[in-house]
Amino acid sequence: MIAAAVQLADEDGLATPAMRKIATALGVEAMSLYNHVSNKDDILDGMVDLVFTELELPVPGESWQDATRRHAASLRAALTRHPWATGVLQSRPAPGPGNRRHNDAVLGVFRRAGFPLVLTAHAVSVIDSYVYGFALQSTNMPIATPEEVAEVADGILRDLDAEQYPHLTEMIVDHALQPGYAYGDEFDYGLDLIINGLERALTADRDPGGG
Structure with a gap:
């Protein structure tokens, strides 16, 4: 039922x-679903937890940087497969076993690497x-292919005064x-900026005097 x-x-x-x-997809009567769930919230809880089970868990012994990159890539891939999940994946008040297992594992990556509890939360x-x-932005932006980029860019440039908007013109x-060019390539660059910032924060926490 949940997979359907x-x-x-x-x-x-x-x-x-x-x-x-859902009942039609399963070839059953709609009322029969209530033999397994109480309401649609139960189904949404199950759907969210199923997505969490698709996420890769940390590999024992890998660095927190590699684990973070793999976690981020796995989460991004899941949200791409299931665009509806972006707004609800962390919304359930009673997280299921897949959710709990995944989040505990991610927290463990930082704690084992020596991150203080507050920095782990950050x-x-x-x-x-x-x-x-x-x-979310990738899902909504109409530039998934080079052809779409060119089409959108041509539409913008057609009515754009290059002298009035020089920086926007230059960027396009x-x-x-x-x-x-692919907008998706920005993902790894941004993630590296975050990881580099966390590395500096962890170093500063270990050596607060700077010496």
Whole structure:
């Protein structure tokens, strides 16, 4: 049932598919679903937890930097597969076992690396905010392919006064329209900035006197 609900959500873009549609996909009567769940919230809880089970867990012995990159890439991939999940993945008041297992493992990466508890909280917050935000923006931006980039850029440039908006013109012409440009490539660069900042924060915490 939960897998069918996730598939419908992926197809329709809705986080909570209608019970009737789920029943039709399963070839059963809608009322029979209530033998397994109390309401649509139960289904959404299960859907969210199923997505969490798709996320890669840390590999024993890997550095926190590598674990962070893999976690971020895995989360981004899941949010790309399930765009509806971006707004609800962390919204459930009673997280399921997949959610708990994943979040505990991610916290453990930083704690084992020597991150203080508060810095661990900062690290997880900033990384998740970045990944969720990037996934949401990528889903909504109409520039997934070079053809789409060119089409959108041509539309902007057609009515753009280059003298009045020189920096925007420069960004479009000298960057976005150059061969090989892909907005998705910005993800790794931004993630590296976060990791580098966390490395400096951890060093400062270990040596607060700077000496």
